[in-house]
Ligand SMILES: C=C1C[C@]23C[C@@]1(O)CC[C@H]2[C@@]12CCC[C@@](C)(C(=O)O1)[C@H]2[C@@H]3C(=O)O
Ligand SMILES: O=C(O)CCC(=O)C(=O)O
């Protein structure tokens with residue numbers, strides 16, 4: 001496909017993956033293969049990605065083990081119909097297949113969390129990732145999507161309808177999973193209800209959707225779909241993940257189709273006082289086929305301070321931060337190579353933290 005004239009290959013906003021015959025230096029990452037990769041299928045012993053079936057009476061214990069040891073698990077028995085997931089996937093594939101000029105109408109503007117383009121995290125790195133993504137807020141779905149489809153035709157209506165249906169299912173599932181997480185912390189139903197009455201965590205949680213497109217790549221060993229990162233919010237549902245261990249990476253098994261990968265995020269590590277920890281994960285690319293994935297991110301409203309729950313036990317290990325404050329700290333951490341979670345630990349001075357957030 002020729003690159004449209006006003007989006008030349010020199011335009012920093014657009015790299016034409018479909019036309020690329022090699023991986024240019026701008027997209028070549030050094031040190032990608034310094035850890036072995038092992039298959040995380042069910043016969044992989046200690047490297048088997050934990051599986052939680054929501055219908056299982058032992059689900060809360062399984063969540064506790066997985067969130068403590070991995071910070072992630074595969075969620076089955078979630079009740080979101082296969083046929084809905086298939087329609088969601090087809091609509092997302094159709095959106096990514098739009099001509100570049102149309103996708104770039106919705107380009108992410110500086111400082112915006114929503115929009116089309118490289119994943120937000122890419123702004124912290126000199127090298128570019130082998131992916132494009134689109135972030136939108138299901139709460140403002142119809143207005144967000146008018147930027148992609150200003151004429152609001154047939155594709156716009158179908159995309160909105162299917163995403164609204166999906167959001168309805170996922171938001172209800174998020175409440176059920178939050179209950180399971182609280183049970184996994186050891187709270188009785190009564191204690192969990194008291195926590196909800198005091199903090200209104202589930203009631204006020206907000207959702208953000210991020211769609212990833214990893215085009216097939218002529219030299220996948222040199223390129224990276226998404227740099228290793230932790231998600232910043234409470235928890236994320238994804239359709240696939242790669243565990244980053246200290247000395248190896250574990251590939252999510254292929255039979256995970258229709259299962260959601262659940263990632264614990266940094267703010268959940270804070271909320272649970274470090275009992276559940278966030279997980280490093282990344283996305284690789286391959287030379288045979290494109291891959292798409294969908295991340296459904298749950299977190300607190302922007303003005304809510306997140307602090308360790310008393311009920312999680314222990315002396316509070318973290319200071320209270322809002323999501324935007326944490327993002328500001330994380331931005332600083334990326335530029336200095338520090339750990340954002342350490343920077344918000346209880347041992348950080350109050351004044352040091354406000355300096356970090358405001359500067
Ligand atoms: C809610 C959000 C989480 C996210 C930043 C965002 O505002 C919207 C996109 C999300 C995403 C998806 C790709 C990886 C990630 C690190 C990124 O750059 O953008 C996550 C962000 C996150 O979890 O912090
Ligand atoms: O595409 C994937 O498998 C992972 C996506 C992801 O980590 C994200 O969107 O935050």
Ligand SMILES: [Fe+2]
Nearest residue numbers: 229230231281
């Ligand atoms: Fe992620």
